[in-house]
Amino acid sequence: MKKIFSFVAVALASAAMVADPAKTPTVGDVSANFDATSNVVLAVYFDEEVCNDVVFVGNHQGWQLEGATKAQELDGFDGWYIFEAPAEVEQTKDDGTTETVALQGKPVQLKKDGSFSWDFQTGDPDSWVSLGGQEAEISAGYDGEANLTWPSAGVYIYESKYFKNHNSPCVEAKSHEYHVTLYAPSCGGFKPAIIGDFNSWSEGVAMTEDMDDNGATIYTASFTDEEKHAFKFKEVNDTDWSNQIVLYNEEDDTSYDNPNITLGEVTDIKIDYSNGTWTLCTDAVDNIAADVVATKVIRDGQIVILKDGVEFNVLGAQVK
């Protein structure tokens, strides 16, 4: 499973909990200062460090950070947070009329810099959770993310582990200056470009054409970005997304759709595309056999670069 959730009901907590809250609140502890007759009052336990606000986003406020309900810490219960939101939400239908639907939403922890990312949400798309005699439905959203739906007002208590994608929200991402060297055929004035998270996947940064010590054509570029971000090569000033470097899975000879290269600690990145071709290159590259397009393979889910029979990972480190 791509995303790992642990979203556990209080009733089942002893069997399935990952973390162990020192003390679990009761419905009485939670409802004391909240209106559980017309609102959903949700107590959530975060088993990771909370470095910034936690918020509740949902259909009551348009699923945006703006207007999200900020959680309050529950006095006397370390790691527990309370959200309160209306149990019934007026929602616009496709034809512009409105209907009343049940509250749907999810808790999300903000990143250290206060920004909002769906990476740090809670939920388990495959489970039903029964709590205190009431059921909250956990349903998969359109892209597989988990939403929670509450059928009625009341107090709901969850112990949950929030989902972590890569960097914990409490850890500041490391930035490096990355140097990319692309071994690729020369083709007149044509230059490839790099696009990626560092430039919001918009107009690429054209690479500089050069020669290495052996006289092979190389293209180089440098940029600064955070670890775990990604980039790829594309033909410069080209709006057609099909004109990006296509990587092939050598084993089954199928193209690996939209391969991104993920940034890590190694900052000197070398990619061998010397047997590749450029779709837009106007000068024919005669010495490249038509069927030799790929020099990269996907092995165990990783991109492996082949150069002179030696395998490198995308960060330039020799694999074997």
Added chain:
Amino acid sequence: MKNNKIFLVASLFAACVLSSCSLDREPQDTYTKTQFDQDAVFAKIYATFGTTGQKGPDGSGDVDGIDEGTSSFYRMFWELNEFCTDDGWWIWNDVGLAEIRTQEWTKSNALVRGLYSRLYFDITLCNHFLDKTREATDEKTLKQIAEVRMIRAINYYYLVDMFCGGPMCLTVDPDNPMPATRSEMYRWLLYECKDLCGDDNDINADTEKEFKAKFPAHVIRPYGNNLPDSRENMYRVDRSVAWFILMRLYLNQPIYASDSPDKQIAPGSCYNSAAWYASRVIKESGRKLLTGDAANYVDGATNADDVATYSAYQKLFMGDNNSNGAQDEALLMIYQDANYCQSWGGARFVINAMRDANMMPNGSSDSWSCFRTSPELITLFFTKSDAEATMAHEYIMPVLAGDDRATFCSEYVKEDGTTSTWSLVGGKAADFNASWADAKWTGIYSTSKNPYVWSSPIGEPAWPDTDLPLFRLAEAYLSYAEAVMQGGNEAQGLTAKECVDAIRSRAHASLNYNLTNSFLLDEWGREFHAEGLRRSVLVRFGQFAGEKADKTWEGHTAGKEAKYNVYPIPETDETANKNLAGLNAAIGY
């Protein structure tokens, strides 16, 4: 001259009496005694887009009680979507104009009455056709019925966009019609367009019953009687026109489904639907963006041959835009012809209004010098200081701007050395030279290699042949990008960025930009200046009126009252139809 005349304009109706859904009622039985000529009425319905009466260019107008020139469908929605915006400044002091320019109009405004009367005249004509053909079962008539319903829907679209509710006329009826709120009209129109393009899953007996209860004249929709899958010719509607209107409806749903001009409803899933219908227009309509080389012009070679290469963008607005490729970008063209289809509210209007005699030839022997740009439009293409230093005519300007859409003139030197310049003073000055001229529209053919030596054709030299692309495919690209930026799901493998790139690539503009909301608002301005769309866009971006509208431009201060997001129902109709009492008051007019 163009040869593809398609309209047989029949002399049928003399006037539209407002305050009812009826045609001329004097004498009372005109409508019942006049023999119904189906094809002639059908042709007349199409002709309402591009003409104002029974003979061209004037003299037997469709709409009584107002100047015939201000009863044109195209000119009226164009003026009321342009004069009050940052696109330009109308110089002449026609009745009612001053208050449109500065957003201070009232319910007695003559231009508002002109638009309103035109829309309801067209709707009534469509209703007349539909009433008379209700029992028909032959294939030809069923096809005509679908097209007429679509044209009625287009007219209703402008009511939904520019007014806040109004009479709901669905049949010819001498009694005063009952009003619909804006949200009711919006919802009816949404289902009407869905039915017309065959997306009728949402429509069922319950919704029809609901409409019937609300609007007794509502005719239960003839499911399955859909528009043609592809167009017969560029002047006729097909299924993609319904998709296009659905795209606009969904993109603007937060505004259109609200009955208050100061409140937008929560968007729900409307941006998914907007992106979906935009993608259908882009991928399935059979239309394509006209592309080609960038504009090029050999300056100074005023008498030489082969001095000009017109950009694809320029060709969209030229005299032969029915055959130079522009016809494939238009979802629907409005027919204009120097000899056979003249109107003071069509091509002649947009071309002559934006030119004066000191500019390059414009494909018409006339020029009115009455609509110039606002400096704010120019700053979408240049920084202010760069603009002040840029002196060029419209065939050089796109090169200097790095954008084919900068079709402006700031300086022109005639062959005899006479130099004319246009400043960027603006400031509401009643001076055609107080800001640059916009030479986007022209009657010159793209086959002309030297626009400088253009000479009037024999016949009707003042009347251009330029057709009016009422809806352009480019709008679907920008709408798609906007819908996705607003949170809509991507559809059919398109991304927001590649849609904007497609528009900018065609204009040979830089692809190095950050796709933000404010960029997109500006991009709408660059692509669609002087096409009668700007007010709608500014309203949708919350920048036209209301407390949060902080944008300013020539003649416009920030924070205009929210009621100016819509136009009022004309006082004359409000007085005549008691059913409309209170509608204007409810929104502050």
